[in-house]
Amino acid sequence: NRKEWEELSRGVPVPKSQQLPSFFDEAPKQCGEAPSQLSVTTAPKFSAPTTSCRSLPTKSWICTTHVGSLPRPADGNVDDLTKVLQQQQAAAVDIVNDGEWARDNYIADVIDRIEGLRGGSDEQSATSSTACCQKHAMPTAADMHDVPDYNKRFTGGNGLITLNPKRTATSGLACVSELKYVPADIPSLKPFLDALDKAGKSPSDAFYSVPSPGTLALFCENLYFKSHTAYVNALGKALRQEYQRIAATGLQLQVDCPDLAMGRHTRWSSLSDEEFVEVAKANIAALNEAVADVPVEQVRVHVCWGNYAGPHHKDMPA
Numbered sequence: 651n652r653k654e655w656e657e658l659s660r661g662v663p664v665p666k667s668q669q670l671p672s673f674f675d676e677a678p679k680q681c682g683e684a685p686s687q688l689s690v691t692t693a694p695k696f697s698a699p700t701t702s703c704r705s706l707p708t709k710s711w712i713c714t715t716h717v718g719s720l721p722r723p724a725d726g727n728v729d730d731l732t733k734v735l736q737q738q739q740a741a742a743v744d745i746v747n748d749g750e751w752a753r754d755n756y757i758a759d760v761i762d763r764i765e766g767l768r769g770g771s772d773e774q775s776a777t778s779s780t781a782c783c784q785k786h787a788m789p790t791a792a793d794m795h796d797v798p799d800y801n802k803r804f805t806g807g808n809g810l811i812t813l814n815p816k817r818t819a820t821s822g823l824a825c826v827s828e829l830k831y832v833p834a835d836i837p838s839l840k841p842f843l844d845a846l847d848k849a850g851k852s853p854s855d856a857f858y859s860v861p862s863p864g865t866l867a868l869f870c871e872n873l874y875f876k877s878h879t880a881y882v883n884a885l886g887k888a889l890r891q892e893y894q895r896i897a898a899t900g901l902q903l904q905v906d907c908p909d910l911a912m913g914r915h916t917r918w919s920s921l922s923d924e925e926f927v928e929v930a931k932a933n934i935a936a937l938n939e940a941v942a943d944v945p946v947e948q949v950r951v952h953v954c955w956g957n958y959a960g961p962h963h964k965d966m967p968a
Contacts, residue, residue: 731752767870886940
């Protein structure tokens, strides 16, 4: 987008010599007329393995997967998980999930099972006598400060962060007391397992996404602990039981860690790189403690810089 490019250049117009046709308005002139008939080469046909791709010889099949949230159905029916499994299998995805259809987001669900965290389900927030009375600002993506014209298209929040600094999104997610895991039903787990069984898929060929301790610290304001390290360690101890319960089903446990990448230019954007590395080290130590009881072959980690539509010029290098 031309306006965004000029903003990142501090108002300097993009020189004509640097304007690629595919970026701006001359692109149609470069296309020419489409041929009346295209020559199509027939792709070779492959047969997907009938057993787990991970049990096959290394060179016979490449296991495919994705990172979690999938588009919701147009009809709004998120209860039929067989549909999302069929869509993944039709696309030759080997290691599947429930598309996170049954969850608004993967943060709110687990908060309902950790005493001391508030802001999960509406019912929990409304009935808690210790719930935080005031909402606080969601972390703002630092790169969006540099594109004031572009960021006007956003009303404020995108997921759990703010994209328009002048329209700060607010959240009630917060830690307000000591943390304690309270075992309870994981609502979306059994329906997913039932759908896998119906589809003839083994739980070992499916994954379930969960937030890392550092990710909860990223999105849940710390209003109780005196230090970040103490807070994230307490989160790790609480999540350890959640991870155990999910892994016991045979599912692969995917730990989502935007705290290790997106956290740099959102929650911890005011820190120096060196200071942020110390935060990351604390987050990783807490994560290692949390997954200690899960077999290593069942753990996968997703590190994310944020999937929002921004310039991302302040992303920390990998």
